[in-house]
Amino acid sequence: MAKGEIVLGCLAPHPPHVVYAENPEQNEAFSEGGWETLRWGYNRLARKLKTIDYDAMVIFTPHWQTYIGTHFLGLPEFKSKSVDPVFPNIFRFNYDISVDVELAEKMCAVAGETGIITKMMRNPDFRIDYGTITSCHMLNPEWDKPLVTISSNRNAHYYSPEVMNEQAGALGKACAKAIEDSGKKVVLISSHSLSHRHFVTESPLPEDMSREHIYNHSQYVWDMKLVDMMRGGKMREVIDIMPEYTEQTIAETEAGGLTWMMSAMGYPDYPAEIYGYQSVIGTGNLIAAWDPMEATREIVL
Amino acid sequence: MTEPDILFGVYCPPHPQPLLSPEASEGYGKLRDAYDTCRKRIEDSDADLILVYSTTWPSIIGHQIQAHPEPEWVHVDDDFHYLGSMPYKFRMDVEFAQSFRDAAESRGLQSRTVAYDGFPIDTGSVVALKLLNPENRIPACIVSSNMYANRAETIVLGKSARDAIQQQGKKAVVVVVSSLSNRMFTEHIDPAEDRIHSAKDDEWNRKILEFFGDGRLEDLSQLSREIHGQIRVQKVVAYKPAWWMSATMGQHNNYTGEVLAYEALHGSGGAVVMLTPSSETVGDKEFDEDDVEHYHGDRGVLDKGAL
Numbered sequence: 001m002a003k004g005e006i007v008l009g010c011l012a013p014h015p016p017h018v019v020y021a022e023n024p025e026q027n028e029a030f031s032e033g034g035w036e037t038l039r040w041g042y043n044r045l046a047r048k049l050k051t052i053d054y055d056a057m058v059i060f061t062p063h064w065q066t067y068i069g070t071h072f073l074g075l076p077e078f079k080s081k082s083v084d085p086v087f088p089n090i091f092r093f094n095y096d097i098s099v100d101v102e103l104a105e106k107m108c109a110v111a112g113e114t115g116i117i118t119k120m121m122r123n124p125d126f127r128i129d130y131g132t133i134t135s136c137h138m139l140n141p142e143w144d145k146p147l148v149t150i151s152s153n154r155n156a157h158y159y160s161p162e163v164m165n166e167q168a169g170a171l172g173k174a175c176a177k178a179i180e181d182s183g184k185k186v187v188l189i190s191s192h193s194l195s196h197r198h199f200v201t202e203s204p205l206p207e208d209m210s211r212e213h214i215y216n217h218s219q220y221v222w223d224m225k226l227v228d229m230m231r232g233g234k235m236r237e238v239i240d241i242m243p244e245y246t247e248q249t250i251a252e253t254e255a256g257g258l259t260w261m262m263s264a265m266g267y268p269d270y271p272a273e274i275y276g277y278q279s280v281i282g283t284g285n286l287i288a289a290w291d292p293m294e295a296t297r298e299i300v301l
Numbered sequence: 302m303t304e305p306d307i308l309f310g311v312y313c314p315p316h317p318q319p320l321l322s323p324e325a326s327e328g329y330g331k332l333r334d335a336y337d338t339c340r341k342r343i344e345d346s347d348a349d350l351i352l353v354y355s356t357t358w359p360s361i362i363g364h365q366i367q368a369h370p371e372p373e374w375v376h377v378d379d380d381f382h383y384l385g386s387m388p389y390k391f392r393m394d395v396e397f398a399q400s401f402r403d404a405a406e407s408r409g410l411q412s413r414t415v416a417y418d419g420f421p422i423d424t425g426s427v428v429a430l431k432l433l434n435p436e437n438r439i440p441a442c443i444v445s446s447n448m449y450a451n452r453a454e455t456i457v458l459g460k461s462a463r464d465a466i467q468q469q470g471k472k473a474v475v476v477v478v479s480s481l482s483n484r485m486f487t488e489h490i491d492p493a494e495d496r497i498h499s500a501k502d503d504e505w506n507r508k509i510l511e512f513f514g515d516g517r518l519e520d521l522s523q524l525s526r527e528i529h530g531q532i533r534v535q536k537v538v539a540y541k542p543a544w545w546m547s548a549t550m551g552q553h554n555n556y557t558g559e560v561l562a563y564e565a566l567h568g569s570g571g572a573v574v575m576l577t578p579s580s581e582t583v584g585d586k587e588f589d590e591d592d593v594e595h596y597h598g599d600r601g602v603l604d605k606g607a608l
Contacts (some may be wrong), residue, residue, distance in 0.1 A: 065379055067485050081418075081419045083420050083421055085360075117489070119383070119489070123386060151486075158487060158534055200411060202362045249470075
């Protein structure tokens, strides 16, 4: 059996606003649009994914928060409705997803062998979080690939961003080994914003773009610093400053997704493809991808 | 103006073990017994509203208040999914929810009601309402805990709840869903061997329970920042439940406190406590920071506290 491989890594933020703005038939709420810079960036990355041969998407989500280890979805199908507890007015999404249970079990087992606390989630009533749904829908609106969803163990809460970095890095390494052993071609998704300070009020029309801007300039400057480093292929350095960045901008990187993905991909030293940056309710959101194949790697923006 | 009719308060933990696996350890069973005691007290009272503030319902856009008349779902906890599912169907007091929202807005808060089929009611609220009001005999209301709110905002939210109880003429039981220390073990454990995560957490929990037992709710409110720094995992900006509970029930120390159970829940501190307003105790329960509406000169601390 050929070795499995990671064919693309995607930083895919999950504000439900982008799904709301797209008006897919699965979502009950209706919008007049909004957040085009992000949506058009997502649309372009989704087109690139159509050109790539892969078997499954593996997504690390901050909105399945676990404190007792890292958990993996462990049933082949989940069908239900996801309602965002924070923005229920814009996100009530009827989903029907399939899971690559074999790959999930392999990741769970390999991570467990390295000493990481793990658990398979096999309760059929479990509801899929809106982070998983938003990122996956925007990257693959046809929903024609199975997923592996990995929970975010909240080490930054319990210990520190430094511990988060270490443990997410170890998990990434274990997942990479599991992918290699599986023989499958996999797209990794790190589902989160960059800076993550929200406004605590909402305009009467959520998609009113005249009201949308970054929460403060400090967050913008930090976000741009990361974007510059990503363009320069300095992902080892990005992960090294992750604790400071996370604390300074209360970034959603605190969940460990970017560290997990970069570790699994061997800390790329090639430029990231940048697809778009825009604020959503004050938070900083970047769509980016890391393409290990030099021949298909692009300068997008 | 008459005081709002708050019959008593219940402080209880959000974890699902007392609901789903009370037999798994002696401690979980004791917590379940304590919930049952509270349930009987509620049934024996003439309460017509159960108002829940849940720390496991975080909000960002202001303060959200559940206003679906009959929210129904099968809930599964993110961590403890292997313990089983929690089907629920609750009865909400929609009129009260709207009144609470209006009261919050009139005090300057961002607030909204939510009434959507399938809205994910949080583990803490589900556990509390299923154990305290299993037959939905009394309509309920649930309010979120804004993750950015600090002392002033949380206290004003509590005062808004008090306004609404008064305006609606309700006889309310106030329920706060929160752990004491909230550090869980980060590995899977044998429930029979569950214990508080550290001696420090246990010591602080017992100090908090001493205050609860003495009815010193406002003192606990004023210790909230210290409690947050000492025994709370820093998930949110502050330990808020005592701020809200005191502002809702009345910012004083004149309560009869009953600690019905204190046990470990996967390492965190779980306590079921009842607080009943009292007019008998005053004088030896001073608090440090007055609740200032107007400046009246130097404070006579020992003069405060009478209902």
